[in-house]
Amino acid sequence: MDPDTNDTPPMGVGGRETIQPANIQPAAFIAALDEHRAEVGTAHPLAVLIIRLDRFQHACETLGPARTNKLRAQVKSRVAGLAAMPAVMHWLGPADLGVACVLPDGTDDANCLSRSIAAVLGQPYTVDGFELFLSCSIGAAMDHPDSATERSLRQAFDAMLQVSRRGGDGIGNATAPTAPRMAALMAALPQALARGELGLHLQPRAMFDTADIAAYTVRLRWQHPILGRVAPQDFLPAVEALGMVNQIGQWILQQLLPLMQATEAIAPVQFTLLTSSSQLQGADTIEMLRRAIDAFHIAPGRLCVEVPVDIVPDTEETALKAAELRDGGVRIALSDFTDNAASHRALERVRPDLVTLDARHLGHADRPAEVAAQLRAACAFAHSHGVSVCAKGVETRAQLEIVRSWGCDGIQGYLLAQPFPAHWLAQTHEAIVDRARHLLKVGGVG
Incomplete structure (x- = not known):
């Protein structure tokens, strides 16, 4: 993932x-x-x-x-x-x-x-x-x-x-970080699971209309004893190169599904897994998700897979795989959605339940004004096709009010909560619920 x-x-x-x-x-x-x-x-x-x-x-x-x-x-x-x-x-x-x-x-x-x-x-x-x-x-x-x-x-x-x-x-x-060499990452990754170096973090998504926590996005973390914390953008290419995508994906499900089952009474929300194009296309991934859902009796809709728009193949096979996922009770989201032809084609092919907009740069002085206009148009386009919209990367109250004015359905970002270790969920969920209610209360922010 x-x-x-x-x-x-x-x-x-x-x-x-x-x-x-x-x-x-x-x-x-x-x-x-x-x-x-x-x-x-x-x-x-x-x-x-x-x-x-x-x-x-x-x-x-x-x-x-x-x-x-x-x-x-x-x-x-x-x-x-x-x-x-x-x-x-x-x-x-x-x-x-x-x-x-x-x-x-x-x-x-x-x-x-x-x-x-x-x-x-x-x-x-x-x-x-x-x-x-x-x-x-x-x-x-x-x-x-x-x-x-x-x-x-x-x-x-x-x-x-x-x-x-x-x-x-x-x-x-921080503006010029030094990434570990690919050779070092490829040598260390095969043993990372056995050594307990990988972990899961969760980041919540809240809805504007109810101020409820609707979902958690699942993020993979790697803490190496010598390399330190390795950024996902650095180690994921090594995962792909080593052919470990399905192995890592299965491990994530093995960690996540028991947690979902154990905390269902506390946090009966959706959990979103970030996926690659190869996983979306692969029959192994779909079958793995179906078996896991059946084994842990996960209700339809509680698992969602999210894939970036720019890696969704514009093929009929994409539509078929997306339909198989929905038939298996898995929801689909498209990330990095904007007002361009690639996003429009991906929405038509996948017919997602949700799209996410990247709001991190809204209001930045060095960003062109048309960026906000494109995102606003993307929000309107998704809504016109009956698809919900979440603004991700919301870090300031000004950004919150901008995406609220567009009619976005929900938000995710540091303003609401930063990612936290997945095993904290039972102790952390209520505090995040309270934060969302305070932040998104009707009539403005607190």
Whole structure:
């Protein structure tokens, strides 16, 4: 199955309880970052940095808790002295410092600031007579008013992790990530299932008319012990090249269907599997879905497969395979739908239950105005054929109101909820339901 890339990493790192700072959760930092961005406005770029102090745990074991806190205070003081304006700083873990600050005039990336921070933090520290040296791993991202703060934080954290896993003492930038080599991915993938490195995340979809959670999109994640978290766009080509598509698809169903069965009373909603063209065309996939549905007594309509418009073959066979899926109780969605001939042909061939629009770039200053017009026309076209429309990638309230005004039936995106581990579903569903009711209540947003 073919997932996309949204996700947020855990913000803590390993360490003893006695030396952890009181506030190790990202929520306070995100709130402070949003407030800081509101104060400085949009005229100046705002950088988000995650700084991991390399070998910090080893130093703490030598210093003890009291001196460790003094060391942290020195670190924050040095960073604060470099910021162009007062910076927001929070400890996100025992060795991870989150920083948000305005960049100097004439600067449009954080590399210069990151280098300055690395240099000042690399100077010797003296704590109650102890002298020590620390290097650091820094990840940077640019925070924009028209994107979710959580996304900027995740991007900076991921960039830092890439540096840390290469041995530390370096700088990473989210705008220029380094993808693992294909050869390394193809060598590691065959054992990934056996080693328990793959996992499922869920992201909810809410409906405008009822404010209910109607579905969860299922996303595949790979956490390798050396390569770290590998992005789906990097490892999925390796899955295809190795001929592991059906094997991975079967594993996803083996993980998902028991969860659906166990949580039916809590979350009796639809679950959407992102698929490739080869899976849509393949008889093996259809038969695998039918057997799984029968084995776990899944009600018709609770499983949906979603396929990108641009890889739907314009053939009669496509229509036949889509009909077989519907006959087996599986719903169909088309993603990346827009107002062009390919989308129109795919809708006619597949006759989907749902189409999704990519709303991530709505309202961005650097996007042509016709992008919004095309998406609005796509929404109208789908509705004229009796097909529901979901706007995906909704990250701001302004985007929410735009797609609401078009008559979209539902939304999905960071504004509603970021993806979360599938095994959290029973504990997380009600909180997401409450969030949707608050966000989509009749008459506007909260």
